[in-house]
Structure formats: structure tokens, C-alpha cells
């Protein structure tokens with residue numbers, strides 16, 4: 710096994726360490742041309758680990774995340790296990806944030822954040838407590854009664870994260886949640902996401918196109934090939950935690966990881 714790689718598939722789940730285990734996952738979309746999006750994807754993520762996935766556009770990253778989330782099924786022969794369950798449908802333990810946000814425009818920020826918990830009929834007191842705890846973490850207290858169109862892009866993405874965190878998922882699947890934001894807002898949200906994760910220690914898979922975002926946040930970075938996507942590299946990011954934008958990004962090792970991943974992605 711390569712350095713940094715961990716046991717995959719059934720072995721990792723049986724060892725009780727893997728929160729997510731993906732083995733032999735392939736996906737062909739049954740369109741007229743028959744698009745082969747993924748081929749032989751194998752990896753696992755131990756509980757509480759933060760893993761990012763980098764790969765060229767169209768290589769199957771969102772498809773892979775949707776399969777892990779139980780939103781679509783892999784081709785026969787592939788297996789996905791999440792928190793020891795075969796992942797054939799969506800679960801409240803798994804929160805997914807997509808490339809574009811999913812808020813109801815006619816509801817306030819607070820109502821949007823409450824929504825999932827209300828749909829699941831959680832007790833009102835619990836929902837109140839969760840929302841009161843979340844709003845300051847997301848820095849949205851002053852905007853709780855505003856509507857989505859009255860927010861900045863960064864606030865909207867924070868609210869979208871709140872819509873998921875209200876269910877207290879053990880696994881967070883993030884598909885370029887900050888992709889549409891300017892660099893500064895994105896850096897700020899990275900710091901907030903890191904703070905959140907340091908408090909709650911969910912198992913995270915983050916899809917991103919930003920090499921520095923992946924290095925700054927992650928314990929491991931997986932690199933995917935061109936379509937049909939496979940995991941071609943699994944790099945452990947051995948930077949000390951807690952991480953801080955100033956000290957972490959100035960460390961020589963941070964720069965080395967960025968250069969190494971840049972080579973692998975062919976962007977230098």
C-alpha cells in the first residue's frame with residue numbers, strides 16, 4: 710500500500726475505523742452515447758477524517774459524491790458503506806451541500822435552516838436549541854429574519870451549510886460549496902468550516918477545484934483521473950492542527966504540498 714493509504718472496502722469497515730468505504734465503484738450513465746463517468750473507484754475515510762477530492766472538470770466527482778450520499782446507485786459490483794450501512798438510500802446521518810444552494814426564496818434564513826428538522830418532525834424545543842446554537846457559529850444571527858436574496862453569496866453558502874448542520878450529520882459531503890465565491894470570502898468560509906469541523910469532528914468529503922483549499926483543510930487529498938474517473942493519488946497532508954490561515958499557509962510544507970498536487974493535476 711502507498712504511504713498514507715488506508716485499508717479499503719470491507720476490511721476497513723470491519724476494523725471499525727472507516728466511516729465511508731467505497732469499493733469497486735463504477736458508473737455508466739445510460740444516455741444515448743453511454744457516458745462512463747467512474748471506473749474502479751476505491752477508497753475509505755476513517756471516522757472524523759477530512760478528505761478532499763481534486764480532479765479535472767467532468768471526471769465524475771459530483772457523481773461519486775451522489776453515489777456516496779445514496780442519491781444514485783453505482784453499477785453492479787460496486788459497494789458503498791457509510792457508517793456501517795450499505796448506502797442504498799439517503800440517511801439523516803449524512804448531510805450533502807451541493808454546488809448551488811437549495812434555499813426556499815420565500816422563507817427567511819431561520820425558516821430555511823429549520824426546515825429539514827421540521828420536516829423530520831423533531832421536537833420544537835430541540836429545533837429551537839439547535840438553531841440558536843448554529844446561528845452564531847454561522848455568523849447569521851443578525852440576518853435570521855432576512856430572505857435569501859437579501860444575503861451576500863458567502864452568507865447564502867453559510868445558510869446552506871446551516872440547513873444541513875441542523876440535522877447534526879455525522880458525515881458531511883460537500884460538493885464545491887464555495888466554488889461560486891470570490892477568493893477572500895472563500896478563504897473566510899474555509900476558516901469557518903475548519904472551526905466547525907474542529908468542534909464537531911464530522912467525517913467530511915469536500916470536492917474542490919482549489920488545491921490550496923484542499924491542502925489547508927484536509928487530512929488527505931485524493932486526486933482523480935480524467936473521465937472515467939479513478940482515484941490516482943492519495944496524499945496525506947501532514948500539517949499540524951489546529952491550522953490557522955497565516956501560520957499554516959506560510960509553512961514550507963504547505964507550499965510543497967501545493968506544488969506536488971499542482972504537478973499531479975497538470976496545472977503548472
Ligand SMILES: Nc1ncnc2c1ncn2[C@@H]1O[C@H](COP(=O)(O)OP(=O)(O)OP(=O)(O)O)[C@@H](O)[C@H]1O
Nearest residue numbers: 738740744746765766767768769770771772773936
Ligand atoms: N444524470 C446524468 N446523466 C447523464 N450523464 C451524467 C449525469 N450526471 C453526470 N453525467 C456525466 O458524467 C460525467 C461526470 O459528471 P460529474 O458531474 O460527476 O463531473 P464533475 O467531476 O463533478 O465535474 P465538475 O468539476 O465540472 O463539477 C460527465 O460527463 C457528465 O456529463
Ligand SMILES: [Mg+2]
Nearest residue numbers: 770771772884
Ligand atoms: Mg461537479
